[in-house]
Amino acid sequence: MANAPEAPAAEPRFSELAQRLAAGSVDSLPDGALAEKLALAERERRRMRVKLGIDPTAPDIHLGHAVVLRKLRDFQDAGHRVVLIVGDFTARVGDPSGRSTLRPILSEEEIDANAATFQEQALTILDGSPELLEVRRNSEWLAMEMGALLALARTTTAAQLLERDDFAKRLAAGEPVSMLELLYPLLQGYDSVAVRSDLELGGTDQKFNLLLARDIQRAYGVPEQAVLTMPILAGTDGTRKMSKSLGNQIGVTDAPEEMYGKVLSIPDEAMGSYRELLLRGDEEGEGAETGAGARDAKHALARAIVTWLHSPEDAEAAARHFERVVVQGQLPEEVPEAVVAAVDGAVHLPALIESEFGMSRSDARRMIDQGAVSLDDHTLGRGDYDVPVGRLDGKVLRAGKRRFRRLRVD
């Protein structure tokens, strides 16, 4: 970095830098704030403090988080410091952003466990060197006294909070909004006061909270943060926000084959945004969006994502696995073994499927009846629930497309 502390910030230079760093974002607010922050940091010869808060309400980081984490990484690569706040305290409150209902309350043990894996998984994307990453837990400052909480509550009015889109909508729809939820934006804002953030990142659904944090910082007499919002990544269904609770997520630590398959299951129309939000744009060509071209484009996308989060070798292997198991309907290279015990010389398949694949026996029976279960090449039919042991040893039981077990008779 150049050092010209006395000279007024060379505006064009910082605007340009800010523009580059904000690439891919939806909003960079207020106008010009990011450039000023960059200039200020350089003038003071320090790194910018770039905040991201994540509530450890679910144990895994998914690609939706990855969009923002990747952007944070850009800031690290530019020499700035990421302050990752693990919301162990706010997880107990539950951010209602973009949700229509109250989150379930998690136990302290669950939160701790989630927080640990979160931190670890974030490092698959972030640079973990101490000067570039600071990890904090917001229970450090949010477990405050009642008096302090009241002071915080005084900073904001009910009208301000009710401006928030999802609160307003729920209210209008006659749905409950708890006081606890109303408090959430204040707590998140206080995080920004506590860590003196220069910039905070978040999804577009965080815009309100990120901006309110500025008001709270002002009320506490600390500099107001700039705000950068990133687009929301759709889940594997292609429409709703990716989230664990909707079951449409792709975890950053998902096994390569799993990750590959999940990417292929997104609707064709979602490919473009996946490419833009997750890859840097220079990885793979555009590819056609329809016909066989779409298939190839999607395979390329899956390969690129697995390469990013695992390795090129894993991506290769995952592609082979997919071709073999899904396209050609063959067995995977490795099939886990299951030891079966016979009763009266026969094995009750619904019971076996229940214990091996964790579904109910009724489900298992339905699958057998629907021709979804096979032993080697023989597809079972309606009512084939009991099979003599003699016919089982060494055979591969397949239930549905993706569940396999090689049977060994005890």
Added chain:
RNA sequence: GGCGGGGUUCCCGAGCGGUCAAAGGGGACGCGCUGUAAACGCGUUGGCUCUGCCUUCGCAGGUUCGAAUCCUGCCCCCGCCA
């Protein structure tokens, strides 16, 4: 505090004394087809020792041969008034 509306299966939502394990949609799963775990079509979707039995319609009692449906009490949500 008063008055009114409401809590149904994974979700939304119909049912309002038997024909209800409960319409319809979503989601999920399965089969077919295919360009992929896309799209489309068809089917399945409480559990089990499965042509029957058991459990479920906020919770607890009650009426009835019989209740998700009626009554009583309680809990929770929403609205209006205060």
